[in-house]
Amino acid sequence: MRIERARGTRDFLPEEMKKRRIMEERMREIAERWGYEEIRTPTFELAELFTLKSGEAILEEMYEFKDKGGRHLALRPELTAPVIRMYVNELKMAPKPTKVYYFGNCFRYEEPQRARYREFWQFGAEIIGSDRPEAQAEIIALAFYCLKSLGIKAELHVGHVGLIRERLRAANVGNDETNRVMRLIDKGERESVIEFLNGIGAKKELIDALICLVDLKGRDALKEARERNIVGSDSDALKELEMLLEILDYYGVQFTLNLGIARGLDYYTGMVFEIYEVGGRLGAQNQICGGGSYQLAALFGGDDTPSTGFAFGFDRLAEIFLPETMHPESMKVVVIPIRGDRDVMKESVKIASKLREFFPTYIDVMSRSLSAQLSYAAAIHASFAVLVGKNEIKEGKVTLRNLNTGEQEKMSVEECVERIKAF
Numbered sequence: 126m127r128i129e130r131a132r133g134t135r136d137f138l139p140e141e142m143k144k145r146r147i148m149e150e151r152m153r154e155i156a157e158r159w160g161y162e163e164i165r166t167p168t169f170e171l172a173e174l175f176t177l178k179s180g181e182a183i184l185e186e187m188y189e190f191k192d193k194g195g196r197h198l199a200l201r202p203e204l205t206a207p208v209i210r211m212y213v214n215e216l217k218m219a220p221k222p223t224k225v226y227y228f229g230n231c232f233r234y235e236e237p238q239r240a241r242y243r244e245f246w247q248f249g250a251e252i253i254g255s256d257r258p259e260a261q262a263e264i265i266a267l268a269f270y271c272l273k274s275l276g277i278k279a280e281l282h283v284g285h286v287g288l289i290r291e292r293l294r295a296a297n298v299g300n301d302e303t304n305r306v307m308r309l310i311d312k313g314e315r316e317s318v319i320e321f322l323n324g325i326g327a328k329k330e331l332i333d334a335l336i337c338l339v340d341l342k343g344r345d346a347l348k349e350a351r352e353r354n355i356v357g358s359d360s361d362a363l364k365e366l367e368m369l370l371e372i373l374d375y376y377g378v379q380f381t382l383n384l385g386i387a388r389g390l391d392y393y394t395g396m397v398f399e400i401y402e403v404g405g406r407l408g409a410q411n412q413i414c415g416g417g418s419y420q421l422a423a424l425f426g427g428d429d430t431p432s433t434g435f436a437f438g439f440d441r442l443a444e445i446f447l448p449e450t451m452h453p454e455s456m457k458v459v460v461i462p463i464r465g466d467r468d469v470m471k472e473s474v475k476i477a478s479k480l481r482e483f484f485p486t487y488i489d490v491m492s493r494s495l496s497a498q499l500s501y502a503a504a505i506h507a508s509f510a511v512l513v514g515k516n517e518i519k520e521g522k523v524t525l526r527n528l529n530t531g532e533q534e535k536m537s538v539e540e541c542v543e544r545i546k547a548f
């Protein structure tokens with residue numbers, strides 16, 4: 126019986142894994158150079174870690190289950206809440222800001238489609254302990270440099286949920302209703318925003334101001350918001366956003382101001398940003414990165430700890446990362462024991478171990494004939510075969526065969542290493 130993969134999951138074949146490793150290493154290197162340290166959290170958590178902020182409705186979008194001990198668990202749908210839980214439990218005393226990065230799989234029970242999976246990977250970073258414009262700008266610039274290291278061109282949109290939240294708070298709209306409005310804005314459902322606000326008795330003036338805010342885009346949006354009195358000139362959110370934009374200029378990061386970004390997750394309190402791929406290769410799922418400032422630590426039993434972070438959709442990046450930026454494949458060497466008695470095998474294993482210090486090295490594990498081993502070497506596109514027979518052992522040498530030219534010569538293992546290296 127053929128067993129299919131679970132819906133929304135993927136297998137990664139060696140070529141794809143090579144590409145993903147290269148990407149992962151480049152992004153890791155950038156994060157480390159910016160002073161971030163890697164952490165890892167469990168694949169599953171107590172489900173309440175994710176429902177505390179977002180409510181039970183979020184369970185619909187998660188893989189959640191009871192374990193044999195009756196505990197309510199969930200496969201992580203994202204990594205920010207786990208990272209902050211870990212911070213509260215283990216890292217509270219670390220110097221602030223605490224700067225971490227992570228790479229891990231996440232699970233969301235969504236309708237699978239192109240670039241949207243039920244198991245996907247995120248590469249992300251968090252500055253725990255600051256949501257100041259300096260931290261916001263650093264996080265955005267870090268994301269920007271990660272993309273640069275992959276040669277991916279993209280468009281960055283920056284907003285601030287504080288502007289909308291401030292406006293709703295001033296009109297005495299409650300927290301739950303505000304979260305609801307944010308989610309509708311995030312989905313781009315403008316009619317539903319108006320309908321919902323009408324439903325809770327909001328004044329026309331408030332509704333008009335919100336719709337205006339959501340529509341404001343481009344560098345002049347802030348000036349416009351102030352001039353049209355949509356945002357008060359004493360707004361903290363506005364001042365913060367202005368300072369952030371100035372620091373982004375210092376970093377040389379280009380952006381589009383977009384006050385309509387609301388983000389799907391409930392925990393954002395300030396700056397929010399999204400990065401979209403340009404070129405249409407991802408179809409509708411073109412958001413490759415999302416992030417912003419948030420407060421979660423107090424909710425998980427810690428002190429109030431403003432934080433800022435982002436996460437890349439790694440699979441989406443992998444789909445647009447161009448293979449020509451990949452390293453050339455490394456040279457393969459095959460050690461061939463001729464007539465596999467014990468002595469020949471013993472010597473071959475020793476020689477393979479030596480060669481593995483320098484090159485990807487293969488050795489026969491199927492007790493095959495010389496010609497079958499040579500055919501295998503050709504099939505995997507090996508560059509050299511190192512033949513080991515009784516005569517070679519007697520002379521303390523090996524026979525190095527260049528598989529492209531067919532030329533061969535006896536030499537010591539050390540010479541063999543030098544010869545292959547020189548090649």
Ligand code: HAM
Pocket residue numbers: 202203204205206233235240241242243244245246247249250251389390412413414415416417418419433434435436437438439440441
């Ligand atoms: P998010 O926008 O929900 O934010 O996810 C981050 C990225 O993960 C998205 O921009 C997208 O590229 C990718 N992604 C999301 N869902 C899927 C899916 N089903 N299949 C493939 N890729 C997907 C967060 O998760 C926040 N924790 C980011 C953050 C970190 N905010 C502050 N710190």
